[in-house]
Amino acid sequence: MTSHQNTQTMKPATAAKKLGVYLEATPAEFREGVVSRSELSALQADPPEWLRELRRNGPHPRPVVANKLGVSIAGLARGGVTEALTTEQIEALKQEEPEWLLRERTTQAEVRKEAVRIKEKNAERAEKARERNA
Template sequence: MSQEKNSQTMKPLTAASKLGIYLPATPEEFRNSSFTRAQLDALRNDPPEWLTELRRTGPFPRDVTARKLGVSNSGLQRADVADALTTAEIDTLLADPPEWLTRERANFVAVREEADRVKAKDADRRAASNRPAKNRGV
């Protein structure tokens, strides 16, 4: 006799994170439930109206807000942006960027460029170390 396999469940915060939504903005029923992978997939594949609306207008969690603004999560923290922002608030910031947003966007680009430079340098170093050594006067 085989026992039925128990599905692992995830907490609402984990499910919200995987869906890219801000947990406090979800319906109470969502916040008080646990989810299986199948239930999460069902929400992804056939989202209810509240989920569609939340994804469209927000408020968004910090990582989504940062991505939409083109800054890092740390940049939002440095700017004291503590609350989740809505699409309208993000659009307002992008339309007339405050000094902190301009600075953080430039910083984000510089950090990305440096990371790309280091990655390319490491790749070149690895490629060079994998080349066969030439005969050295032997």
């Protein structure tokens, strides 16, 4: 019996998310088709000009915008940013440093510090448990 392997495909939205680009800014042929795993790998390994341009100048999806600004996605929403932004718009926001951005960056820094504290505490507990069991 011969096994037939089906090519795994994904929706364009999933592929765009994996590539870190805003779906609506991709070419029509990308948005209207399906993307196989091998096609995705090829796009990641050797991105075409349209993909390089999108990654360089945007518009960028919210997770990328949040990362570039150093805030959470929820922080973007609280700041009123609900749409994709270009690199130029992101740089302008960084220069302006609106109050909401400073506040969200502070919040994000506190969240990261707390995550590190919890991770260290859990590691300490695990080490004590190993010592007790040894």
